Amino acid sequence: MKYLDEFRSPAVVKGLLRRIRELDCSARIMEVCGTHTTAISKFGLRSVLAPQVELISGPGCPVCVTSDADIDRVIAVARMPDVIIATFGDMMKVPGSEGSLADASAEGARVEVVYSPLEALEIAKNDGDKRVVFLGVGFETTAPAVASTLLQAADEGLDNFYLLSFHKLVPPALRALSLLPDFEIDGFILPGHVSTIIGSDAYAFLAEEFGIPCVITGFEPADILQAIYLLLRMRQEGPSVRVEYSRAVRPEGNLKALSVMERVFDRVPATWRGLFEIPDSGLSLKEEHSSHDAGAWEVELPGPVADKGCRCGEVLCGKIKPAECPLFAKKCTPEDPVGPCMVSSEGTCASYYLYERPEDEIA
Amino acid sequence: MCLAVPAEVVEILESDIALVEAGGARKRISLSLVDGAKVGDYVLVHAGFAIEIVDEEEARKTMELFEELARLNEVP
Amino acid sequence: MPDKPISIAHGGGGTRMRELLVQTIFPILGEELLLDAEDAAVLAMPGEKLAFTTDSFVVKPLFFPGGDIGKLAVCGTVNDLAMRGAVPLFITLGLILEEGLPFGVLEDVVTSVSTWARNAGVKVVAGDTKVVERGMADGMYINTSGIGIIEKGREVSIKGASPNDVLIVNGYVGEHGIAVLSEREGFSFEAELKSDCAPLGGFVQSMLSVGRVHSLRDPTRGGLAAALNEMAYSSGCAFEVVEGDVLVREEVRAVCEMLGMDPLYVANEGRLLAAVPEEDAEKVLGAMREDPLGKGAAVIGRAKEGRKGEVSLLTPLGTRRLIRMPSGEQLPRIC
Numbered sequence: 001m002k003y004l005d006e007f008r009s010p011a012v013v014k015g016l017l018r019r020i021r022e023l024d025c026s027a028r029i030m031e032v033c034g035t036h037t038t039a040i041s042k043f044g045l046r047s048v049l050a051p052q053v054e055l056i057s058g059p060g061c062p063v064c065v066t067s068d069a070d071i072d073r074v075i076a077v078a079r080m081p082d083v084i085i086a087t088f089g090d091m092m093k094v095p096g097s098e099g100s101l102a103d104a105s106a107e108g109a110r111v112e113v114v115y116s117p118l119e120a121l122e123i124a125k126n127d128g129d130k131r132v133v134f135l136g137v138g139f140e141t142t143a144p145a146v147a148s149t150l151l152q153a154a155d156e157g158l159d160n161f162y163l164l165s166f167h168k169l170v171p172p173a174l175r176a177l178s179l180l181p182d183f184e185i186d187g188f189i190l191p192g193h194v195s196t197i198i199g200s201d202a203y204a205f206l207a208e209e210f211g212i213p214c215v216i217t218g219f220e221p222a223d224i225l226q227a228i229y230l231l232l233r234m235r236q237e238g239p240s241v242r243v244e245y246s247r248a249v250r251p252e253g254n255l256k257a258l259s260v261m262e263r264v265f266d267r268v269p270a271t272w273r274g275l276f277e278i279p280d281s282g283l284s285l286k287e288e289h290s291s292h293d294a295g296a297w298e299v300e301l302p303g304p305v306a307d308k309g310c311r312c313g314e315v316l317c318g319k320i321k322p323a324e325c326p327l328f329a330k331k332c333t334p335e336d337p338v339g340p341c342m343v344s345s346e347g348t349c350a351s352y353y354l355y356e357r358p359e360d361e362i363a
Numbered sequence: 364m365c366l367a368v369p370a371e372v373v374e375i376l377e378s379d380i381a382l383v384e385a386g387g388a389r390k391r392i393s394l395s396l397v398d399g400a401k402v403g404d405y406v407l408v409h410a411g412f413a414i415e416i417v418d419e420e421e422a423r424k425t426m427e428l429f430e431e432l433a434r435l436n437e438v439p
Numbered sequence: 440m441p442d443k444p445i446s447i448a449h450g451g452g453g454t455r456m457r458e459l460l461v462q463t464i465f466p467i468l469g470e471e472l473l474l475d476a477e478d479a480a481v482l483a484m485p486g487e488k489l490a491f492t493t494d495s496f497v498v499k500p501l502f503f504p505g506g507d508i509g510k511l512a513v514c515g516t517v518n519d520l521a522m523r524g525a526v527p528l529f530i531t532l533g534l535i536l537e538e539g540l541p542f543g544v545l546e547d548v549v550t551s552v553s554t555w556a557r558n559a560g561v562k563v564v565a566g567d568t569k570v571v572e573r574g575m576a577d578g579m580y581i582n583t584s585g586i587g588i589i590e591k592g593r594e595v596s597i598k599g600a601s602p603n604d605v606l607i608v609n610g611y612v613g614e615h616g617i618a619v620l621s622e623r624e625g626f627s628f629e630a631e632l633k634s635d636c637a638p639l640g641g642f643v644q645s646m647l648s649v650g651r652v653h654s655l656r657d658p659t660r661g662g663l664a665a666a667l668n669e670m671a672y673s674s675g676c677a678f679e680v681v682e683g684d685v686l687v688r689e690e691v692r693a694v695c696e697m698l699g700m701d702p703l704y705v706a707n708e709g710r711l712l713a714a715v716p717e718e719d720a721e722k723v724l725g726a727m728r729e730d731p732l733g734k735g736a737a738v739i740g741r742a743k744e745g746r747k748g749e750v751s752l753l754t755p756l757g758t759r760r761l762i763r764m765p766s767g768e769q770l771p772r773i774c
Contacts, residue, residue: 001386001693003369003405003417006426013756015432035365044758088410089699093767099443102767106446115624115698116411118393138410141365145412148395193365196407196415219365221756222429247422248407248415257396257414335454335766345699355760357751366699386693387629388621408697 003247007220016225021052023232028054028184030318032174033191034061034346035219041355043221053228056318057351059173059274060191062138062166063090063344064316067271069301070166071096071340076299077133077164078109084127085111086120087135093343097305100343117149124153124161133294136165136283141193143167143283144257147264150285150292162294165283168270170194171202172281176272177317178210185318187213187231189224192245197261199253200243207239217244264289273340274313310339315348322349329353367409369417372402383408448767452660452706455767475673477597478522478657481589488594490525492516493584499577501544504618505633506708508581509551514638514708515659516585517559521643522655522711524595525587527559532566533582538573548579559638561585587640593647599654600674600714604742607713607720609642609727610635610735612663613691616705621694632690637709642732649726650719656712661765662704666712667750668764674714677745680762683755684739704765714742 006012031037037057040046046055059065075096078085085101092102092113105111110130114120117134124132136146146163153161170191177183190203195216206212213234217227227244234240243249261283270282285293310332311325322328322341332338334350341347370383370390379394383406393412394400406413448455457476465473472480479492494515501508513530520527532552536545556563615634621627639657646652654674658666663685671678687702695702709732715723720738727733750762 001369001689001696002371003422004385004696007429008755009429009433010755010757011433011437012429015435016429019432033365042760043756044754044760047760048758093448102446102448103443106444118411139365141367141409141414144396144414145393145410148393148412152395191365193367193407193409193414196367226429244425247418247425254396254415256398260396333766334763335448335458354763357761366697368693368696370697384629385697386689387632388690388693388697389627389629390625390697 004220007218007222009222012222013225016222016229017048020049020225020229020232023229025232025235026052027186027232027235028056029187029189029228029231030056030058030185031189032058032060032170033194034064034344036189036191036224037061037348038346038351039219039221040224041351044355045221045224046356049228053232056185057315057348058318059177059272059316060139060170061341061344061346061348062168063094064312064340064347065168065272065274066094066137066166066340067273068096068305069271072098072301073299074101074135074164075099075104076301077294077297078104078111082130083110084123084130084132085109085135086114086117086123086132087111088137089113090344090346091135091137093337094340095337095343097302117146121149121153121158121161124158128160131160131162133162133164136163136167139168139170139191139194140197140261141191143265144197144254144261147260150264150289151260153292154289159291162292163285164294165265165285167265167283168272169267169281169283171198172278173272173275174203174206176275176278178206178212180317183317185212186235187215189227189231190214190216192216192218192223192248195243195245195249195253197254197257199251200241200249201251202253203241207241211239213239214241215244216241216249218248274316308338312339312341312349315341322352325349365409367407367414369405370408372400372404372406375402381413383413451765451767452665453765453767475596475598476669478519479525479585479587481523481594488589490520490523490587490589491584492519493582494519495580495582497577497580498619500619500622501548501578503622503634504631505614506636507548507551508579509548510555510636511708512581512583513552513555513559513561514636516583517561517638517640518657518711520585520587521639522595522657523587523589524593524643524647524652524655525589526644527561527585527587527640529564530556530561530583530585532563534566534568535576535580536568536570537576537578538570540578544578555638559640561640595652595655597654597656597670597673600670600676600742601653601716602676602742602744603717604653604714605717605720605738606678606680606740606742607715607724607727607736608663608685608739609710609733611686611688611691612658612707612710613687613695613702613705615708616662617691617694624698626694628690630690632688635707635709637732639709639711639732642727642730643711645726645730646713646723650723651716652713652723653716654714658707658710658712660706662702662706663712664701664703664750664762665765667762668748670712670714671742671750672748674742675747676742677747677749677751678740678742679751679753680740681753684737686735686737703762
């Protein structure tokens with residue numbers, strides 16, 4: 001596959017690894033994005049770079065940072081009699097206080113897994129007497145696609161198409177993370193495709209205000225290793241925001257996609273698991289689109305549940321590694337997840353469980 | 364959060380829909396988030412949408428840099 | 440008894456399904472022959488050993504590139520018998536039809552059953568037909584049971600792999616699952632991508648006639664990953680797989696990349712995983728490659744001493760990671 005295989009070349013990867021080793025310095029680096037976490041685990045990079053480079057996983061998994069209350073809202077809507085939920089696969093098994101979407105489906109709720117929000121439009125067309133609610137989960141990579149779909153629904157007069165938006169924005173979360181009292185990191189590996197949309201300028205504050213070196217990179221092993229090399233160099237050269245993924249990221253981002261997003265969404269405060277409420281970090285449908293907003297519906301939510309002992313919040317901020325959560329791989333597994341980090345295929349705990357040998361993680 | 368795959372635009376169909384191909388697999392996707400995609404361009408495909416046109420010049424530069432490194436690595 | 444109802448994951452071929460069998464169904468049935476969860480049961484009869492198995496088929500859509508539910512129903516059961524080293528002889532055909540199913544569809548499916556039964560050398564000797572109300576059975580469900588005979592010295596078990604055995608797969612993986620999924624997800628292909636669905640009875644016998652095969656498993660639901668994990672665990676070995684040696688077609692890879700799936704976890708219906716003692720590997724590979732069903736036969740790894748049931752993967756980059764048992768159904772993801 002073009003523009004993919006070249007960046008997985010073993011010869012290139014070996015050369016990049018060697019160059020990293022030759023730099024006689026070490027670092028503690030956070031990869032923010034869930035897709036990066038999975039790629040790093042799947043390509044075996046985390047273990048091969050240790051102990052020189054310690055890669056800590058961050059909160060960039062949109063499914064994982066969806067709060068318990070939000071998940072409960074999803075389940076409540078799913079249970080409404082004339083509703084069909086259309087969702088990305090990642091959301092199916094996330095546990096709320098009273099079960100997951102998969103459980104709701106087993107109990108009779110109609111839940112359809114889709115690859116694209118456009119498929120949800122098709123479902124709305126075919127099932128005219130049902131209310132089709134698309135679950136908007138994802139960061140800036142996904143929000144424009146969902147926004148475009150909503151505009152299309154409005155255009156085509158599809159009154160039975162609704163959106164339940166849990167979309168979140170990455171830069172505000174990075175600010176909140178950097179403000180955490182004991183947050184110590186030598187650099188950020190920043191998400192490639194979020195940056196395709198928002199551009200590299202959006203992260204300037206990380207280097208300027210917080211002095212944290214940043215590299216925006218793609219998802220192939222060569223991209224990731226090059227980013228790590230550049231971050232190590234910045235320990236000497238000083239912090240800045242560099243773009244390794246120049247084939248897909250411009251300083252200003254994708255202006256058309258951004259404007260589609262702006263036409264549909266307002267920025268609102270949002271609750272992030274592990275990071276609490278962050279101002280201007282969530283997306284909510286604008287007033288003029290309220291007829292398509294399932295977020296405004298009255299639903300009965302279950303009361304707060306007893307603490308299950310889940311430490312996803314700390315894992316998401318890089319405070320602890322998955323193996324340091326007492327539930328990891330024992331009470332909490334992909335089959336029986338307690339928290340979303342183990343459920344989402346890109347959750348930190350799931351990635352470590354699926355790909356990495358347990359004792360490699362117990363430092 | 365960011366699964367997007369580079370695919371070649373094979374045919375532009377009706378308004379804002381294109382047929383793209385990667386590795387011999389073809390799929391219809393929306394072009395509503397990009398401007399000026401032409402047949403032969405490579406686009407990044409995410410959730411059924413093109414989210415950017417791949418800058419092939421930049422891709423080439425990056426690949427050259429990496430290939431150079433791979434060559435250097437062969438020197439023991 | 441669990442308080443949650445049956446979920447899709449219980450049918451996924453992964454850990455959830457295994458739990459259902461081991462914690463609920465097997466204990467109630469109380470039959471020792473079930474406990475090893477082999478592909479077919481081997482029954483000692485006076486003078487003979489029989490293999491006996493059953494399978495149900497609920498594929499949607501009924502017709503897909505490379506096959507249909509009828510072909511699947513024959514091959515699935517024939518292959519389960521073949522995995523025990525049996526020569527498949529007889530199958531039954533149980534049909535559950537949805538009210539409103541067009542007659543032509545039924546005829547096409549039964550024709551397919553007939554064609555493939557003949558191809559596999561089995562006779563359809565008993566059956567049953569039921570019709571259920573509109574809205575049930577997705578058009579049609581099929582159950583087939585099968586009997587085969589095991590010649591002396593040819594019994595194969597999932598427990599049989601030993602350290603230093605060579606692990607072999609007879610071709611490209613992931614084709615069936617992707618062919619079926621593509622019908623649903625709107626993918627089309629430049630070249631024809633078809634299900635690999637095929638009967639392996641004769642193929643396995645040709646392997647057994649040139650060398651020893653310690654263990655066999657067909658990587659259906661849950662893919663090659665499930666088969667590797669099940670064989671490693673049952674045999675008490677660790678397995679090491681070389682990623683670059685597992686054959687995956689470009690189109691399968693491309694669809695998996697786009698949907699965020701892993702070809703190792705995608706279903707196959709004409710493939711087998713074999714553990715062959717090192718000394719016999721070359722002969723067995725040779726026999727496999729002479730057969731059209733084994734053209735792509737390749738060594739993908741080895742069994743070793745090590746953590747029981749651990750399957751590790753050596754990536755083309757020279758790095759290492761695990762292949763775990765799938766938990767439920769693989770869902771396309773974007774995230």
